Amino acid sequence: MREQPHTGHPSAQPPAQHLPVLYAQVLDGLRVIENGTYLDGTFGRGGHAGGVLRLLGPQGRLLVMDKDPEAIAVAERDFAPDPRVAIFRGSFADLLAWPETAGGLDGVLFDLGVSSPQLDVAERGFSFGKDGPLDMRMDPESGVSAAQWLATASDAEIADVLWHYGEERASRKIARAIVAQREKTPLTRTAQLAELINQVVPRGKDKSNPATRSFQAIRIHINRELADLEAGLEAAVARLKPGGRLAVISFHSLEDRIVKQYFNKLAKAPPGNRRMPVESGFVPTLELIGGAIKADEAELAANPRSRSAVLRVAQKVGVR
Structure with a gap:
């Protein structure tokens, strides 16, 4: 990282704890x-x-x-x-x-x-690794949350989102499981959704969490x-x-x-x-x-x- 003379306001600097990518x-x-x-x-x-x-x-x-x-x-x-x-x-x-x-x-x-910061705060609902409200909105004051969408979307619509935005091969299987689960208990927490997906999709050889692609896809859809x-x-x-x-x-x-x-x-x-x-x-x-x-x-x-x-x-x- 090249050093440059400071000409701006003293506080307008990258926070020490935040590492901006590239x-x-x-x-x-x-x-x-x-x-x-x-x-x-x-x-x-x-x-x-x-x-x-x-x-x-x-x-x-x-x-x-x-x-x-x-x-x-x-x-x-x-x-x-x-x-x-x-x-x-x-x-x-x-x-x-x-x-x-x-x-x-x-x-x-x-x-x-x-x-x-959005990933690290459980209350924002972006991370499957931290339990929090199933929200995922970048602007939490606008639009519907992930929980609201999953409560009403058809299994075909959910599967389409998981496939197109997450390239999830088990999209139909996961969508059917979501619809079946919500008839018993509303999906309102990130841990609920992650656990459900983990039950449906076994962990692969790469050891990544099976919920990774689905969480990505739902987030992309919710935020357009x-x-x-x-x-x-x-x-x-x-x-x-x-x-x-x-x-x-x-x-x-x-x-x-x-x-x-x-x-x-x-x-x-x-x-x-x-x-x-x-x-x-x-x-x-x-x-x-x-x-x-x-x-x-x-x-x-x-x-x-x-x-x-x-x-x-x-x-x-x-x-x-």
Whole structure:
């Protein structure tokens, strides 16, 4: 991690207990300029945002967003005193609706999935390893909880979610078990659901918890994560200035596939068909900056959760 002179508010730094994934690689990818305007669409606990802020000069601007009210509370406490910072509670899918982004952005970061603080707090209901209310909402004040959805969804709908968002091979078997169980006792706790899945699906050779894929799938569905990602990518590119960069950290193949395909669609000409006439030349909107970036051995040793992280960076065509 490269050292940079501190120019921001003293408290606007990555908390010592929080290790933002691919920290140095994100800052290198964004290529922060002192007077630029940058958006962190997934503030979390401010690890990456603090790094960007340290690189900004007095005329720089940092915009931070998050759906999670607890994350926004941290941002208000630690970052709001800095006049260069603006804070907005909401999904990055709606970044076009935030007037602060209308002037254009020099860089955008999306750090996808559930954050470490969300996983570590049992009451949020994200972890099958810690008993808590079966919630899983990133914004606990909006939408239906996982418990509410599982109480009413059909077995076919549950199986579809588990298969498409978790790639769970036993999706139908698990869905039938959930529907049968809720007729006896409502599923309201994470431990209940995890135990049920463990009874239905035996632990495999890789020793991972059989509930892993199902919890991931339900969380993605409850929070509309993939739909928000698609909308957020389009909004970010629309707001990027020429020469601005978009950096996205994904944690599973579904997310990374969407990011990779979207970047390629805007950066590479579609394959030609020799039997069809070429109607018009392809004009790229993005330029790919390297390929998939992953954590090195040192980071993996310090932060095991970084093992599945993949960073992709693209630059909007043009000179800033």
